Amino acid sequence: MLCENCQQRPATLHFTKIINGQKNEYHLCEQCAKEKGEMFSYDDSGFSFNNLLSGLLNFDPIKNGHQVITSPDQLRCKTCGLTFSQFKKMGKFGCHDCYNYFEPQLEPIFRRIHGNSQHIGKVPHRSGENIKIKREIVQLKEQLQRKILAEEFEEAAKLRDQIKALESKLSERRG
Amino acid sequence: MGLDRFVNQAISEWMKGNGPESDIVISSRVRLARNLKNYPFPTLATDSQAISVVEEVRKALDQREMKNISHFELIQLEDMTELQKRVLVEKHLISPNLAQDSRKGAVVLSENESISIMVNEEDHLRIQCLYPGLQIYDAWKMASRIDDIFEAELDYAFDEKRGYLTSCPTNVGTGIRASVMVHLPALVISGQINRIISAITQVGLTVRGIYGEGSEALGNIFQISNQITLGQSEEDIIENLYGVVKQIIDHEKQARSLLLRDSRIQIEDRVGRAYGTLLHAKIIDSKEAMGRLSDVRLGIDLKMIDSISPNIFNELMVLIQPGFLQHYAGEMTPFERDIKRAEIIRRKLTQHSN
Numbered sequence: 001m002l003c004e005n006c007q008q009r010p011a012t013l014h015f016t017k018i019i020n021g022q023k024n025e026y027h028l029c030e031q032c033a034k035e036k037g038e039m040f041s042y043d044d045s046g047f048s049f050n051n052l053l054s055g056l057l058n059f060d061p062i063k064n065g066h067q068v069i070t071s072p073d074q075l076r077c078k079t080c081g082l083t084f085s086q087f088k089k090m091g092k093f094g095c096h097d098c099y100n101y102f103e104p105q106l107e108p109i110f111r112r113i114h115g116n117s118q119h120i121g122k123v124p125h126r127s128g129e130n131i132k133i134k135r136e137i138v139q140l141k142e143q144l145q146r147k148i149l150a151e152e153f154e155e156a157a158k159l160r161d162q163i164k165a166l167e168s169k170l171s172e173r174r175g
Numbered sequence: 176m177g178l179d180r181f182v183n184q185a186i187s188e189w190m191k192g193n194g195p196e197s198d199i200v201i202s203s204r205v206r207l208a209r210n211l212k213n214y215p216f217p218t219l220a221t222d223s224q225a226i227s228v229v230e231e232v233r234k235a236l237d238q239r240e241m242k243n244i245s246h247f248e249l250i251q252l253e254d255m256t257e258l259q260k261r262v263l264v265e266k267h268l269i270s271p272n273l274a275q276d277s278r279k280g281a282v283v284l285s286e287n288e289s290i291s292i293m294v295n296e297e298d299h300l301r302i303q304c305l306y307p308g309l310q311i312y313d314a315w316k317m318a319s320r321i322d323d324i325f326e327a328e329l330d331y332a333f334d335e336k337r338g339y340l341t342s343c344p345t346n347v348g349t350g351i352r353a354s355v356m357v358h359l360p361a362l363v364i365s366g367q368i369n370r371i372i373s374a375i376t377q378v379g380l381t382v383r384g385i386y387g388e389g390s391e392a393l394g395n396i397f398q399i400s401n402q403i404t405l406g407q408s409e410e411d412i413i414e415n416l417y418g419v420v421k422q423i424i425d426h427e428k429q430a431r432s433l434l435l436r437d438s439r440i441q442i443e444d445r446v447g448r449a450y451g452t453l454l455h456a457k458i459i460d461s462k463e464a465m466g467r468l469s470d471v472r473l474g475i476d477l478k479m480i481d482s483i484s485p486n487i488f489n490e491l492m493v494l495i496q497p498g499f500l501q502h503y504a505g506e507m508t509p510f511e512r513d514i515k516r517a518e519i520i521r522r523k524l525t526q527h528s529n
């Protein structure tokens with residue numbers, strides 16, 4: 001069946017409209033339906049998740065008694081060119097560097113969405129080797145504190161050596 | 176070209192096996208959002224950048240470890256017709272989003288369709304593993320394994336503090352969305368479902384209809400998934416979801432046995448009427464069809480009907496969706512579709528009854 005509007009493309013959308021009890025059937029292609037405004041899209045209509053998110057992002061901290069140091073809307077990601085106000089409108093970052101350039105503004109946003117702002121999950125093997133070592137050092141230091149408090153000095157010395165070894169490994173990797 | 180195979184078969188191979196708790200849990204899915212460091216996210220990427228991302232993924236697929244998992248096929252979305260895309264959406268292999276804006280998108284599918292990797296959706300990569308029944312841990316393990324293999328070849332956007340960097344701030348951190356699809360007719364019939372949904376949302380999980388965000392819970396099917404991705408480890412997220420789903424399964428089982436004890440005749444009547452309608456209806460819309468199929472499935476689970484396999488329910492759920500119907504029977508008006516739907520249901524049910 002061809003689109004009843006352009007008579008060229010195949011009609012892919014079929015729908016019935018009832019206005020004042022009058023029933024009409026329409027057969028349109030996607031393009032004509034869009035042009036005629038008959039197409040409802042997945043995310044543009046009314047109260048969507050995106051609207052909700054950008055509402056959250058537009059939340060103004062001043063009104064809530066917090067201090068704001070810079071005017072965040074002026075911030076711009078130097079890598080992809082996205083501005084912070086564009087980010088608020090779209091609810092989407094443009095590239096991974098946006099996370100750096102918008103960093104000061106992101107803490108409250110992540111806290112509002114996730115109740116949290118620090119990743120504690122999986123770390124990639126290849127690029128994350130340093131991060132893994134750092135995490136291990138933090139854990140060993142905690143253990144070390146406990147051993148010292150418990151006056152188990154022999155164990156503590158072993159832990160201290162492990163920490164030293166990891167720290168030098170880390171600086172080698174950086175060097 | 177392998178596309179036809181993925182489109183023609185209504186039921187993915189993985190669905191034919193029965194997973195644990197399969198009388199209540201239809202499927203378990205884990206999706207990981209990942210991005211490459213050296214390209215803008217898909218929303219801002221130029222066509223040539225997007226094409227390079229697809230090529231990088233193609234290279235990553237070539238690794239031996241990937242071949243050990245399955246044979247994979249990479250298909251560009253622009254090579255598909257609207258209808259083919261819609262069928263893949265109805266099979267949950269791609270998202271409506273990717274189908275709609277598919278200029279630069281691609282999808283990688285494993286042979287049995289339990290693994291699908293979307294390229295250039297909202298994020299460069301969306302690794303998805305979909306298993307039958309309650310197998311959320313296995314789905315996570317497989318997704319994470321593929322993630323590791325990809326990471327050996329691709330430079331991911333990752334930050335020590337924020338984790339995996341995603342296009343949307345709601346996915347940052349682990350990038351994980353774990354979800355379990357459950358059929359809860361007894362909780363709906365007994366009116367307990369709303370209370371349970373509000374309890375679920377208080378522990379960082381969310382409940383949706385079967386085609387994701389904003390879709391209705393057709394056929395008493397609900398999708399329960401994690402909402403928080405930052406500040407919790409993947410294991411914690413999976414464990415939390417698993418624990419909650421286990422409890423819901425218990426509640427549904429209790430509700431089913433109470434229904435049997437107190438209202439057996441009403442349930443038998445309801446199941447019988449639904450079965451009768453499906454066997455004899457000449458015109459049926461998808462909403463009614465999903466409702467009746469849910470009743471019949473309940474009847475099968477409660478041993479009121481023993482002549483059809485529970486798998487028919489899963490298969491029909493996909494088959495009667497508009498995209499599938501059109502794919503099989505060509506262009507149709509909604510009215511013609513309702514007739515075709517009734518015909519397919521009648522045929523399937525009589526074919527499979529003993």
